[in-house]
Amino acid sequence: MTEKFDAIVVGAGPAGTTAALVMARAGMKVALIERGAYPGAKNMFGGVFYYSEVLNQLIPEFWKEAPIERHIVRRVTTFMTPQASVSMDYENSNFGKPPYNGVTLLRSRFDRWYAQKAVDAGALLVPETVVDDVIRDGQRVIGIKARRDQGDLLADVVIAADGVNSLLAEKAGLKKSKELRRHSISVTAKEILSLPSETIEERFNCAADEGVAIDFLGACTQGIQGAAFIYTNKSSLSLGMATDLNSLREHHISIADLVESFKEHPSVKRLVKGATLKEYSGHLMPEGGYKMMPKLYGDGILVAGDAAAMVFYTGLSLEGVNFAIASGFYAGEAVKAAKAKSDFSAASLSHYQKLLEDSFVLKDLKSFRSASSMLANKRFYTVYPDFLCTMMENMFKVDGKPRKRMWGLMRQSMKGKISMMDLAKDGMQARKALL
Ligand SMILES: Cc1cc2nc3c(=O)[nH]c(=O)nc-3n(C[C@H](O)[C@H](O)[C@H](O)COP(=O)(O)OP(=O)(O)OC[C@H]3O[C@@H](n4cnc5c(N)ncnc54)[C@H](O)[C@@H]3O)c2cc1C
Incomplete structure (x- = not known):
């Protein structure tokens, strides 16, 4: 006989596990x-898990027992040309105190722990099982078809938390597959590089348990829409890159080659010197945010986390795990309310x-919904890093010639790179996206 559950959650990432935890506790x-x-x-993910009040409610002071690598006390944004770089370096000692603003994690340890x-709350974890489709009764989703001997599984509700390529949301008719192509999708690569903890602390100028998150824009992606990162773990570095899939194809270059040349940049080479490759992984990431979201609910089904494109990406911030946990929480709460009424329509x-909508999840994704259009502007990856580095060079270079005042320096650094008209247009675009 086919087994029946109150709820089936597909995907034990942060979104799915949270939903399962909430419902099992009920x-x-x-x-x-x-x-x-x-x-x-x-x-896989880049590596910084930003503070989640939802997780703190579910597991009070979770940081005391979760497998955390380091507390991030410095966030650096670096704009680079092939030879030079300009960094915005922000440090805050309060970020090194509980509840910790951001911590580095390795997903293989964190997801398992979570x-x-x-x-422990009573959910049945079924690993090594791929779900291929939903089962329907008319319009209503009543279960899933999985690749397993014991046959299909039935439930009052299915929660699709199966990540960025969500097959289930598509099968349930909540997301059209062509949407994946129409909006921005990033292809990402990440390396875990082993380095002794003392070397990390010395090189990145941080204390034991403290860490640094550095994001790079510009020459790291050779002008392709995207960004690179280095985050410090206990005794390893997470180094990687996310680049727009379509731009990568246009440039006929592989992300693996981009990562290799990124590691050769003078500002990066000394950070990774002597580090040995421990792990390599690749993944897709939705960039579209709010504009890419599918329908979030249907008869007998909800979609949460990356499956619903709930990634907050503005070029300066990339947060997905805290959004996934919150959406999983609200999915679990919505199912609890539906069960109380025995109505899963x-x-x-x-x-x-x-x-x-009442939480930060849709409020933030909505507020910054124009960020994806801004991020598609190639000048943010070519002209502006070049302009900033040239400006710094012109300011600091001593060559025996009379110095220019700031406005003159700016005009000199912009010359041949960008017109005042384009600068104004980009300023308007950034204002719409971020201000
Ligand atoms: C390169 C990169 C860097 C990132 N950096 C950060 C960062 O620094 N900080 C941050 O907060 N976020 C970051 N993100 C985003 C973050 O990783 C995601 O937003 C988050 O993992 C979403 O969680 P989720 O549970 O929705 O999906 P996932 O974590 O993708 O989990 C989905 C789960 O579903 C399972 N699954 C999929 N299909 C099936 C199926 N058919 N049957 C059964 N199981 C299935 C998968 O194995 C997986 O366990 C990054 C993402 C990438 C790709």
Whole structure:
């Protein structure tokens, strides 16, 4: 006989695990299905988990027991040309105190630790199981088809938390597959590079347990839309890059080659000197945010986390895990409310959308919905890093010639690179996206 659950959650990433934890704690019969050998086995991200009040509510002072690498006390944004770089370096000692503004993590450890919390609460974790489709009764989703011997699984509600390529949201008719192509998708690559902890602390100028997050724009991607990063773990560095899939194709270059040449940049080479490659992984990432979101609910189904494109990306900030946890929480809460009414219709589950709209999740994604258009502007990856580095060079270079005042320096650094008209247009675009 086909087994029936109150809820089936597909994907044991931060979104799915949170939803499973919330529902299991409410006494519901929950299955958490994961294709990896264990939660986190197949998951990667850049590496900084920004503070989640939702997680703190679910697991008070989670930082005391979660497998955290380092507390991020410095955030650096670096604009680079092939020879030079200009950095905005922000340090805050308060970020090194609980509840910690951001911490570095390795997903293979964090996701596993977190999913165990859902299991402890009573959820049934089913690893090594790929879900291929939803089962429907008319319009209503009533279960899933999984690649397993025991057959299909039925449930009052299915939560699709299966990440950026969400097959389930598509199969349930909530997302059109061509949407994935129409909006920006980043292809990403990440290396974990082993380095002794003392070397990290010396090189990145941080104390034990403290860490640095550096984001790079400009020559790191050779002018292709994207960014690179280096984040410090306990005794390794997370180094990687996210680049727009379409731009990468246009430039006929692989992301692996870009990463290699990034490591050769003079500002990067000394940071990674002597480090040995421990792990390499690649992934896709939705950039489109609010504009890329599918319908979030249907009869018997909800979509959470990356599956719903809930990634907050402005070029300066990249947050996905805290958004995934919050959306999983509200999905779980919406299902609890639906169960109390025994009504799993789309109308009843639309409560999920309302909860998200009242929270930072949809408020932030909505406020910064124009960021994706700004990020598609090639000048942010070519002209502006070049302009900033030239401006600094013109300011600091001593060559025996009379010096220019600031406005003159600016005009000299802009010459042949950008017109006043384009500068004004880009300023307007940035204002719309960020201010
Ligand atoms: C290169 C890169 C850097 C990033 N950097 C950061 C960062 O520094 N900070 C940050 O907060 N966010 C970052 N993000 C975003 C962040 O990783 C995601 O937003 C977050 O992981 C989303 O969580 P999720 O649970 O929705 O999806 P995921 O973490 O992708 O989890 C989905 C789960 O579903 C499983 N699954 C998928 N399909 C199936 C199926 N058919 N059947 C069964 N199981 C399935 C997967 O194995 C996976 O475990 C980054 C992303 C990338 C790609």
